[in-house]
Amino acid sequence: MAEVTSASExxxxxxxPFVHDVQTFLNKSNYDASTALAAxxxxxxxxxxxxxxxxxxxxxxxxKIPDIRKCVEIVGTLLAKKGTGEAxxxxxxxxxxxxxxxxxxxxxxxxxxxxxxxxLEYTCEEAMSxxxxxxxxxxxxxxxxxEDMQFLRDQVTVTEVTIARVYNFDVHQRRKLRNQPKEEEAx
Amino acid sequence: xxxxxxxxxxVTWDDQQNINKFGRLNNKFHELEDEIKAxxxxxxxxxxxxxxxxxxxxEEIRYLIGEVFSHIPKDDVETRLExxxxxxxxxxxxxxxxxxxxxxxxxxxxxxxYSKFKDSINLEEE
Numbered sequence: 001m002a003e004v005t006s007a008s009e010x011x012x013x014x015x016x017p018f019v020h021d022v023q024t025f026l027n028k029s030n031y032d033a034s035t036a037l038a039a040x041x042x043x044x045x046x047x048x049x050x051x052x053x054x055x056x057x058x059x060x061x062x063x064k065i066p067d068i069r070k071c072v073e074i075v076g077t078l079l080a081k082k083g084t085g086e087a088x089x090x091x092x093x094x095x096x097x098x099x100x101x102x103x104x105x106x107x108x109x110x111x112x113x114x115x116x117x118x119x120l121e122y123t124c125e126e127a128m129s130x131x132x133x134x135x136x137x138x139x140x141x142x143x144x145x146x147e148d149m150q151f152l153r154d155q156v157t158v159t160e161v162t163i164a165r166v167y168n169f170d171v172h173q174r175r176k177l178r179n180q181p182k183e184e185e186a187x
Numbered sequence: 188x189x190x191x192x193x194x195x196x197x198v199t200w201d202d203q204q205n206i207n208k209f210g211r212l213n214n215k216f217h218e219l220e221d222e223i224k225a226x227x228x229x230x231x232x233x234x235x236x237x238x239x240x241x242x243x244x245x246e247e248i249r250y251l252i253g254e255v256f257s258h259i260p261k262d263d264v265e266t267r268l269e270x271x272x273x274x275x276x277x278x279x280x281x282x283x284x285x286x287x288x289x290x291x292x293x294x295x296x297x298x299x300x301y302s303k304f305k306d307s308i309n310l311e312e313e
Binding site (some may be wrong): 090 | 198199200206207210247249253255256258259
């Protein structure tokens with residue numbers, strides 16, 4: 001069996017190599033314990049950095065999804081009113097904490113703010129399918145981000161365990177060295 | 188995770204995978220706790236809204252849809268609230284169920300890992 005098992009990578013995140021046997025690993029890589037530990041710590045830091053990025057990504061998506069849901073809800077309400085001839089009476093916010101009343105007559109279309117200073121008019125049906133689509137995409141990316149984070153988490157765990165093992169191995173080696181002279185004196 | 192001068196126990200790829208799995212489940216567990224808390228808060232809020240609705244004399248209620256307060260007849264609001272409550276309860280039930288499964292899997296993994304590594308491994312939260 002090889003000394004290290006590595007499960008390739010996922011979306012640019014390299015997998016942490018698993019060390020099967022510390023001694024063989026150190027011999028093969030020509031590291032002493034402290035250099036190996038430093039290299040592993042380095043790797044751990046890189047993983048932590050990637051984790052922060054993914055966390056930020058997840059936070060953004062988690063904020064975005066309720067916003068899209070709100071849009072779906074209101075367009076859905078407009079769609080439901082369609083054909084009834086009823087107007088919709090609403091209180092809406094003019095500025096923070098200031099509300100005014102508006103009557104929205106039966107509407108065929110809404111304007112969607114697409115970002116980048118562009119707003120487009122859509123029929124309610126089109127707006128709905130666009131929003132649903134956005135919602136699906138956002139939910140999909142959130143799922144992918146969470147999967148990435150799980151993969152990353154695994155790599156962090158592997159690296160942490162490896163650090164602990166190399167450290168333990170080193171402690172044992174040192175203890176053996178310390179005990180050796182005494183044994184010689186005794187003989 | 189297991190620093191110190193514990194006994195040297197060989198860690199195999201299988202062990203490592205079990206440890207990974209445990210870590211993942213532990214994460215999942217905390218996320219579920221958060222979600223369950225959010226759902227419970229939501230349930231309280233819906234309950235409060237329902238009670239207020241019973242007390243009010245108004246025929247038209249201002250009900251938040253998207254970003255605006257829409258004027259909606261009281262009966263409609265009641266129906267909407269009931270639907271929300273049911274949905275929320277169902278989601279809460281699913282989360283609780285998931286939490287149970289996660290906890291059971293964690294308990295199994297703890298047994299396996301502790302029996303192999305004894306005190307060289309610590310799987311408890313600080």
